[in-house]
Each structure stands twice: as C-alpha cells, then as structure tokens.
Amino acid sequence: MFDSATDNSIKETEAVIVRIIKDGKPVNRLLGIAELKHAHADGILEAVSDQFMRVKQENFKENLVSFCADGASVNHGETGGVKAKLRQQCPWMIGIWCLPHRLELAVMGMIKANESASEVMRLLDFLYKTYHYSCKSRRELHMMAEQLGFQSRNPSRATGTRWCPHLAKALTILLSDSGKYAVITQHAEHISVTSKNSNVQGRAKFVLKRLETFKFAAFCHFLLDLLTTISKLSLFLQSERTILPSAVAAIQTCLTAVETMDVRVQPGGHLEAFLKMTASLQQSDEVVSLQGVILKKTPEEIDTDLNTLPLTLSRDIKVSARKTAEGLSDRFKALLGGTHWDDITDGAAKAVACFKIFNPDTWPDNIPELSSHGEEQLQYLIEWFRSRLIRNRCDVNAVIHQWRLFKQLVSAEFQDKNYTSLYAVLLTKEPYKTDFKDLLHLIQVMLVIPVTSASCERIFSAQKRIKSDSRSSLGVETLEDLIRISGDGPSLQDFTPQPAVLRWIKCSTRPRRPLYKQWPAELEVETSYSDSTFSDSCCCSDDVTDTMLFRI
Template identity: 35%
Template sequence: MQNMFHTAYYVVKKEKPFTDFPDLVQLNSRTGSNMTNCYLSDKACLRFTIDIYNVEREQLLSDLKNAGYISVMIDGATDTGNLENEIVYVKFFNKERGVVQSFLGIEDVKHAHADGVLSAVQTVFEKAGLDNWKEKVVFLCADGAAVNLGKRNGVAAKLKEEIGHLLAIHCVAHRLELGLVDSIKENQRLKQLQEVLQYLHQQYHYSPKALRELRMLADAMEEKVLKPTNLKGARWLPYIHKATQILCNSYAIFVAHFEDQVSPERTTRPSPAVMGRAKNILHYLKSHTNVQFMHFLLDTLDFLKALSLQFQQDSLTPGEAVQYIEACLNGLTELCLEPGEQQRKMLADAMNGTYRGVELKNTTTDTLATDRKKITDMLTKHIESRLGDLLSTESIVQTFSALDHNVWPKLDNSDESKEAFVLHGRANIESLCHHYQSILVREGTTVTEVLGVYRLYKIWARMRNGPLRDTLLEILQR
C-alpha cells in the first residue's frame, strides 16, 4: 500500500490527471515494485490523495498552533466561475522542520473591499482552528492593491488597529515588475520592442500554420527555434526576459520567415493586414541599432530576472533582499558604463554589417552609450522608488541588519574597531524593541534584557560564516 500512496503523491505533485494512476501502478509492477492488485482506478487515486492531504493538513495545523509567531501572505484570485477568492499562506518556525511556508486555505470574498477580504482571511483561520491568530501574526505580505495596503482603509491598516506591531510589506517581486513597467511607459524604444515581442507571440500562438512554417524553416537552416512566449505570467519579468532571449537567439530564423511572408514569389499570399505587420517587423529587425538595442535589453533583463528569482526564494531575509537590490543596481551601473556580454557579442559578429547572415541597415559604430545611460538611469530611479523603503536606513526592515554578522565592523586589536563593534547595531535593536514593545510586555521582557542577549549573540555570531538565515536557524533549533 505504501507504493500506492507514493504513486498517488507523484500524480498530484506532477499535476497529472488521476486517470494516469492505473497505468503508473502497472508500470511500477512490471519494474519489480510490490504493488497491490486492488484500487486500480482514478477514484482510488482521489481517495489516496485525500488521505495524504488530511495527514499533511493535520501536521500543518498542529505545528501552526504550537508556533510562537506567524507571518501571513495573502493574494487575490479568480476561479473559473469568475468569482473572487482570497488565498492565504502562512510562514512560521518549527524546531524540527525549520522555517515552514505553506498554503493554509482559500475562501470566497463576499465583498471586494477591505472588510470583505479581511473577513475571508478570518474565515480561513477559523476553519483551521486558529481563532487567536491575530495574537501570533507579526508580518503581512500582499500585492500593492489599495484594498490590501491602503493607508486608511486597507486590510493592513485595519489589522494594525488591532495589531500595533504588525509589519506590512508590498510584495518585493511585484514591486520590481512595477518598476520595469514604469520604465517602459517612459521610453519609446522599450515600448516599441515590447510591441514587437507581443506581435511575435500573437503571430505564432494563434496561427498554427505560421508556427509550422517557422519550425520547417528552422529545420532547413539546421537551427533550433522556440515558440515566442507571452509577456504575461504569474511573475511577469522572467517572461519578458524569455521572450527577448528567444528573439535574440533565433533572430535569423524570424527574419527569414518574415522575408518569406512578404516575398512576391510566395504561392499563398497572406492577408494585407498580415503583410503590413510583417513588413513593419522586418524593417525593425533589420536595423543595426534595433538589433543592438535588443541585446542590450537582454543584458539588462539578465540582472532584473536574477533579482526577481532571488526575491521569490522562500528563504529570503530582509538583509539578503537589500544586498540583492544593491547588486542589481551595481550591475545596471556597469551596463551604463560599458556594453554587456550579449551586446558585445552582437557587435563583434556584426563587424562587416551582416549579422547571422542578415544584412543590417544603418550600420554604425555607436554602442548606444546615450540610450544605455538613459535607460539604466531610468530603471535605477524606478527600482529605488518602488523599493526605497527597503533601502532607507530609517526603515524598520533595515533595522534587522543588526543581526547580520556579515555586515558587522571587523574586530581587531585596535580600540577604534572594538568601539565600532560594541556600538554597532545597538540603536537598531532599540528601534526593534520599540516597534515590538507590546510583544515584549506580553512576554515579560525588558529592553535591557534584549540588549544583553544581543551582546552575547554578537560574541557568538562574529566567528560564523555563511548567510544570516543559517546562523539564526542554528540558534533557534538548539
């Protein structure tokens, strides 16, 4: 029976249909696994799945009730009936399992205002048997919709009326994408390239004939081509990076296909509308400046995509988020000063005015220095604007850096280093104590006691290497 449960778990984990279950059981039997001859149906897989869910759910709720403090993440969703729902995730520390992040529940939103969303969140916790969840929650994360983070009547504002120490943050991955959207709105070159990428997706997504021709052409040229992707997704930034990467990697194939579409020798002529769009795209793709700009943007998106994926890590800490932001901004500054890897390769391959067999128009030795500076400065401005609260030294999030031994002053035998080490972080810890004063009072702890523990922590942690997360887990799991 254990192998049957494992097979059912695989079906659900890989998002396979339940009807695959009987065939997988038979396959396991043929490879020597000990499988029972009963329960060989999709209905049995459903029952196994429900049993697995109940066991996992029971463990989650038990750990959640024993957790000292929890963080909550909420997000809106629309089901197939076009009805609004609210999804609730929780994150907490368990001594045996470490940091646990899990889906808690989803609930219908009766009214699409802050009270309605908050009521849905309350219902999720009540169904989980956590009526006292507001006593444990210390952190709330949501997207930037006014219903969630509105200063006066948002969900966070209403919760802060009951939970004074609640720290509410707009999802950093979402804010990063909004920073790029702000930049695209301001720059015509970015708008133009976005329109090209959107057209490529529509052309090959809604026309099987066009996609078939593209792949046949790639086979004839002995190259590989991927279907142009949509620019929209759960995390939009990696999608636009992939779309740009596909265009740059398969540049010659796309040009050849559009040339074929506008050729007067073509047997079946496209409609005038398709012909017109194909000519415009072809004109864009044959410009030396535009091709160079595509590769410059790909260099830029490499940094932004990396930052987006780092923001999506379950293990992300506030200190790491700040470090990742600063590293990304430094990368953008490098692109402002000199061309990136993709742009350099493109310029080297197009020295004679031909790039991947395509004769470019308006060939120039200009490396887009002005455009590079304009766009990188604009991106930096909008990223800092969207994520400024994390970078500000006055932010409560920044005060957590007092715990990060990787940024402490180096301690040597000089009096100056000892003084800097002793004083470092003290003001931040006092700020944290002030912010979480209600918790300290409830736990019967004073600021003096917290500072004393912090001094011991600094002595112990200063010899540690590695990320802050590992250091804190080592302490908490003792």
C-alpha cells in the same frame, strides 16, 4: 500572505498562507482557500479570519507580526485598506508590499519611459501572438526553420505571472544560437512579398524593418543583459526561503550591477559578445550580420566602448539603465538606506529599516564601532514590538546585552555561514538558543516577515490547473484538498495507493465493482478474500481485506 483570484466558475477566492519557523528556518504553509463574499477590505479580513477559525486560532491577531500582499489599495490603503484595519487591532503589525511586484513596476516604468524598450516589448508580444494563435504561421515558421537548418522553437510569451523572467526568456529565444532571429526574419520577408492581405503585409514589414536594423539588434542584446540581471533578482525574491536581510543584499547587488551598465558594456554579457562578433566581421571586410541576417545602418567602426556606439543607441542604453536604477532606488528606498532610518516617518517602515542591523555584512570592521553598532535601532524594535515580546515572556531588559555578545560571537565564529544557516544554528543549537533566548525573539520576528506573495500566485496556478473547464463545479473545500495534495503530497514514486483504494471501496454508499469486466485491461487487480469471492455484480464490503493490491 494573501491574494485573490477568479476561478473558472467565476468565483473570487482568497488564498491565505502563513509563514512559520520550523527547525530554525522560515517555511510557508497553505492555511486555506476561501470564497470571498465581498472583495473589499472587510470581506478579505472576514475570509482570512475564517481560515484561522478553522484551525482554532481565534486569537491569531495577538501573534500576527506582518502580512504581505500586492500593492492594491484594498490591501495597503492608509485609511480603508486591510493594513489600516489590522493596525487598529495590531499596532505593531508590519505591512509588506510584495518585493517582486515592486521590482516589476520599476522595470515597467523604464519601458514606458524609453521608446526603444517599448518597441522591443511590442515586437515580442506581436511575435508571440502571431505564432501562438495562428496554426498556419507556426507551420510555415517550422518549415522555414527546417529548410535553413535551424532548430525550431516557438516565440515565448513576454508577459505573465513572473513578468521579468518571462520577458528575459522571450528575448533569449529570439537571440539564441538556435537561429530564431534568422528564421523569423526570413519568414517576415517571405510574407511581405507573397501575402495578398495588406494588413498581413504591413505587420510583416513592421517586423522586418526592425530586425534588419543594427541599432535594434544591439539594443535587444543590451536589454537581455539588463533583464537577465533583473530576472535573477526577481526569482530570488520569489523564493520561499528568502528572508529580509538576504533580500536587501540581493537588491543592493542588482542595483550596483544596473548602475554600471550606464557607464560601460557589461563584461561577458550578450551585448559585448554581439559587438565583438560584428566588429570581427567588419575587420574581415565581411558583411555585418546576425545569424545570416544582414544588418542595415551599421556604424563605420564598431567597438565595445559604450561611448563609441551610435549616439541614439548609446543614449537609449544609458536612459534604460538610468531609469531602471532610479526605479529600483525609489521603490526600495527604505530598505536600501536611501533615507536614514531615523528620518522615516512611518513607524512600520522604520521598523523594517531597523532590521538591517541583523545583516552581518553591514557591520563595521572596527571593534569599538561594532560594540555599539545597531543599539539605537534595536531599542526602537524593542519598543515597537514590546507588547508582543512581553506576552511571549521575553526579558526586554536583557536584549541589548545579548545583542553585544551576539555580534562578538558572529564576527568570531560564524563569518562562513549565510543568513539562513546562521539563524537556524542559533535557534536550534545549544548553548546559543539559551544564551540568546531573548534576542532570538526579535530574530524570529525578522525571519517570519514575508518579502513576497509569490506563494499565493503558485496556489492560483495550481487552482487554474486543477479547476479546469471540465471540473468547474468543484467546491472550495475539495479544491483546497487537491491543491494540498498537489503541493505537499508525496511524489508518484513514493505514493502507496492501497489504503486510499481500500477506503474508496469500503466507504461508498453504493456498490463498488473493481472486477468489472469492461474496465481497461491494463488495470490488474489482485485480491485476497476472507469468506467469499466477487461476482461481476457483487457488492464490495467487508469481504475485501487490507491486502488488496492494485497495480496500474
């Protein structure tokens, strides 16, 4: 996995992460961070190669199975991209377009195609900017929340690295029971009357007009149901532990849930709760409201049946669900089986589709059908990775026989295990790792295929946190070391500082003065001395023994 970003010193850096098998499970490890000389495909390949050279893996391309990156043309271009250049030397290599990025594009397509969804997005973005960048507006919002007796929470950002979860969080805060919907409505109403600035008045009326409409409130609740489902999938795909079979199963489950939203209100969802609440108020001859905000243009009869809702609301809900489902089906067509594996023209995409046979949930229940299930796909995988399998001493002629025994074993004894646990047992326990040693070569290939480049995004988050404006001169090597400590180092509770402090004192070319009187009083130093004691201006050298203790 690799991705690039620009740091605070306006340097473009490339983060390179490798995915390996450890104790039968796939893990991601930071290989290194390099400063890009050029941002084109050759420059990225040079940076990646340099990182492998650092760890003395000059022939890394012989063991390269797959790479994962976002959908930029510099990465996945068919002629001049990184994928095309790698395939010239590694014909079996599989290029994966980051699945969470694809998921975001499917949701963005739905938002662009639906004016109501775009309107909700603009409102959330407007609320965040209003209360994030204006101290006066935030202060007034908190004061109004206290007066109304509600909990004060700032509107959340609707966009970010994890875009779908950010949008779902922003909607959750707006519609939560903390009263944020009512507080923002009251504040907008107050500003629309008292402000002397016509632009501010216009923005307040823009917010007020939408928040006081039944259709807008109901659609926000539906959108929260939809985005909550999508966000769970997004977070699952961003996990380092997610493997290809579980990713495909999760996408299929999400797609089924989205498709049902086109025909009925999600049971137990936010929209159903909103409709039941407003219907109860209507039956009690009370004014239909949300958190005390009176909703205008309320239908005469409110029901949880999707077809009985106002025509424009029902249409927007169905269009949103349908567009999202179409986007998911289109973006993940090869993985979901929308196209038969034998009809896929791209060899690498066909290989990815063939790996679905290692998902026991897709196996037929009928024993005669199970005995021959997946043999054609397995044979294609053998041919696709033949050179690599032979190089790793795999008996390709024994794989089909082991595959038949493998299906019988899993169907009889391992139905209770999830994908990761199943393959961890087979790769680490006897007699399985011996009985299926040739088949396990392909299983290892499947496990190391990355489905997300989110690990690179986490590296850049740490880079932004560590290399701040006041530390913009940090070198790439120092930055990489600090990121490793931040991500892989021990916790503060488990960290023992004595060796590091002792090295800091002894390895300096200039005197260290740990007993300097003007240091903070909270720093208590206990030392044991060999032959001499320290004075205020002493030079710390071999006089300090390994028993020096620092307590802060």
